[in-house]
Amino acid sequence: MALSREEIARYYHIPISQATRKFNIGVSLLKRQCRKLGIKRWPSRKLISLQELINHFKAEHGDAQPQEYTREIITRLLKEKKKVEENPNYQLPKNIIQLRKRSFKARYKKRKSMGLKLAITNPREENEPTPLEIIYPTNEKDYEELDDSYDGDCDKQD
Incomplete structure (x- = not known):
């Protein structure tokens, strides 16, 4: 499929991926055609x-x-x-x-x-956490306590 410079120029203002949909061809094919016409980069x-x-x-x-x-x-x-x-x-x-x-x-x-x-x-309320505090809590009450009495099966192997 050979495209003329005038046909291609009508779609300069849209991204190349959208232009290929208008022509119903692939991006590589349009780029190859542009290089043949002397267009180095999609504008x-x-x-x-x-x-x-x-x-x-x-x-x-x-x-x-x-x-x-x-x-x-x-x-x-x-x-x-x-x-x-x-x-x-x-x-x-x-x-x-x-x-x-x-x-x-x-x-x-x-x-x-x-x-x-x-x-x-729009000040925050006094107890309202910041977005960063939600991701990285700074107070200990937000962390779960880990139970140290874990009995793993791998420890009891004889």
Whole structure:
């Protein structure tokens, strides 16, 4: 089965395993066909990452009109996404990669601080154990006492 570059390009935005289901072929066969067409690596992760970055900058301002520099960033990201769609072997510029890293780090810190805020606003009850204490109890009452009077059959062999 020979696939054209245009047929394959329609599915760049989804993972390769899902794309193979659309073509009703195996992953190895699609990869082999991509290599014949000069596609070294399936570009879905790169495209998804760029789209998440675009969504991040759009969501940053909500319904309000984004500032000029934000519009420029979104426009540049859309251009880079288009270049990847046209040429899946396209290497993203270092400044876009750096922007992606910074954005990810900012979202991570925001999620982490939200978790701390939730922990502060929803304090545990005094006797309620933490999840770590449930896994590793620290008080002796949670442990079962072992009976030392075990008579194993192997001890009484004559």
